[in-house]
Amino acid sequence: MKVVVVNLVLLVTVWALPRIDPLVETKLGLIRGLQATDGDYSMFLGIPFAKVNASNPFGPSLPYPEFEDVFEANDDTAICPQREEFDNQIVGTLDCLHLNVYVPNKATSRNKLPVLVWIYGGGFSIGFAGRFVHGPKYLVKQDIILVTLNYRLGPYGFMCLDTPEVPGNQGLKDQLSALRWIKEHIDSFGGDANKITIFGESAGGVSVDYHLISEQEKLFNQVILQSGTAQCPWAVMDSDRNTPTALAKRLGLDTDDVNDALKFLSTVEPDLVIAASLEIPNRFMPCIEKDFDGVEKFIANHPVNSAIPKAKDILILSGYNNQEMLVPYVNRPISTLSLNMFKNNLAIMFDLSNDEDLETIMRQFYVGDEEVSDKIRWDLMNFEADYTFGHPVHRSLSKYLDNGGKVYHYIFSYSGDRNFVKYRNNITIGGASHADEISYLFDVSIFKESPTKEDQLVIDRMTTLWANFAKYGDPTPETTDLLPIKWDPITKDSLPYLNIDNELTLGSRPFHKRTTFLDLFYKTNEHLLKANQRQNK
Known part of the structure; x- marks a missing residue:
């Protein structure tokens, strides 16, 4: 106990100086991290921000209690139940609602640094926040605090039953x-x-x-969206x-009783539930929720019809890659x-x-007869890339502008040795x-050699x-010298974008012929969008 008291005194005494011992006092208690070996920063790994309700693991999570002792934040291996993509094995535990905080040692109470919070992709069925994919050293070198977080996936994260117990999302x-936790506690780590x-x-x-669209409180000041927005056709089910x-x-x-099935499933090992869920794919995605008293609601309307009032108060950077469907198509058998x-x-x-003409019009534009x-x-690849990623991003840009947003747009085109x-x-x-x-943002561990x-x-x-x-x-x-050109935000009259390739170049209206066609297609057939038909009923 005396050692802890001494450490606390030292911590308070030197808090305005660069951190030496990665021990942080938070409202929840003391958290001890690790000093990184690949840079001048500290790591606080596997901090729990919530816990899964054991009696209803498919429903809302519960608050995590305060720490009774010093929490040793030294393990980032927790992964939510899933069939992991690298070894193709079913792994994970429900004790997975953890986040990792990477802090440059210059961060102090008098030198608070901006915070980047990463939310991984993976189709809402795979992904994890650990350093195996999300090594922090490239980003923390830029004098920002990086936070990566886990969230539940598949049936545990996205079972939507329209009930108070399992409302969805x-x-x-x-x-x-996790964002609420970060907003409340990041200042303890020297974050702004x-x-x-x-x-x-x-x-x-x-x-x-979805965080931008939601009616929940404003927990962030800027957003970066890479190859995905709520306008993607696969973003809601x-x-x-x-x-x-x-x-x-x-x-x-x-x-045939849903409640009996849920009670049973809550007692089954997660790996078995995940294995069973793989036999009924495409059922576990974000959904539009119903209203229930006392139950927090996240998605109230279809994103096609959602206003985005937060856009006028939050800066936005959004883009996608120039060949989004390259890997799925390049070696795919013609059959x-x-x-x-x-x-x-x-x-x-x-x-x-x-x-029935919709299909014909689309097919003839991309491949003729x-x-x-x-x-x-490549024409088929372009269609699926446009429909699935590129044009949804484009439609979102328009929605942000309509709501008073300031938006930067990019295309990532670089082909190097580290294209993941x-x-x-x-x-x-x-x-x-x-x-x-x-x-090119994270130090991904599958790359063993130093970058070219x-x-x-x-x-x-x-x-x-x-x-x-x-x-800024x-x-x-x-x-x-590193960034030799000025990248301006888009307007209703112009759509400049930064092309990130071997060199940085500026362009205007990427893939403009395909994008213009799809703009016209959506505008002409707006009445046939299922989301609009439901809204008009």
Whole structure:
């Protein structure tokens, strides 16, 4: 006890000086971290911000109690239940609602640093916050505090039953709990609670957008959305009350009673629940919630119809990669491609029952009258990239502007040795596929060699741009040798974007022919959007 008291006295005495011992006093108690070995920063790993309700693991989480003793924040290996993508094994525990805080040693109570909060992607079914993918050294070098957080996935995070017990979007509400924790406690780590930027990629970008759309309190000041917004066709799904009984049946309980199925599932090991959920895919996504007294609601309306009043108060940086669907298409056997992809994709968002011409119009624009062959492989790839990622981002840009937002737009085009997804799939063709940019923001552990000179330049540029945005609300507050051009926000009359490649260049209206066609297509057929039809009923 005396040692703790002495440490506390020393901590208070030197708190205005650069941190030496990574021991932090918070409102919850003392948290001891680790000194990093790859940079001048401290790591506070695996801090619990909430806990799963054991009696209802598919419902809202519970607050985490204060620490009775010093919390040893030295383990970032917690992962929420999932089939993990690297080893393809089912792993994880429900004791996973943890976050990691990486703090440059110069952060003090008198030198509070801006905060970047990362929300991982993975289709709301995979992902984790640990250093295996999200090594912090590139970003903390930019004098910002980095926070990465876990949230529940699959059936535990996104079972939507339209009931008070399981209203839906538990994973998004886990993120909300983490953001509230960060807003309240980050100052204890030398963070500026008034300069918080949340950023994410793919489903993480969609999550960021939902936080922007939600009616919950303002917990952040800037947002960065990478290859994903709530306008993506896969970003929202209808509730399905049959899901618990379908899962239970695969695990040995044949019942038509949802409550009985949920009680049973809450006693089953998570790895078995995840295994069963893989047999009924595409049921675990964000959903529109119903109103229940005393139950916090996160998504109130379909994102197509949602206003974004927060946009006028929050700075936005948004973009995507120039070949989002490269990896899924480049080596795909022709026999697996079909022109039905146009109908299947359109049917997610549009009512095709009253207008069969929609499919024909879309197909003829992208491939004419061609049949499936290698000749149109890239055209099919472009359609799916546009429909799934590029144009949803474009539509979101318009919504932000309509709500008074200040928005910076980028395209990531760089093809180097560290393109994350291409590297894992041994693809060397040019262009940036979905998620390829992640390894230029984070030190991803699958890359064993030091970055090449060319890759290091892209790392330095991207982390500086993102950090500048977090610090100043402007990715290029001044031109430098590293960032030699001024990147301006978009307007209703012009759509400038920064192209991040071997060099930084400015362009206007990326992929403008395809984008203009899709703009016209959506405007002409707005009445056939399923979200609008439901709203008008």
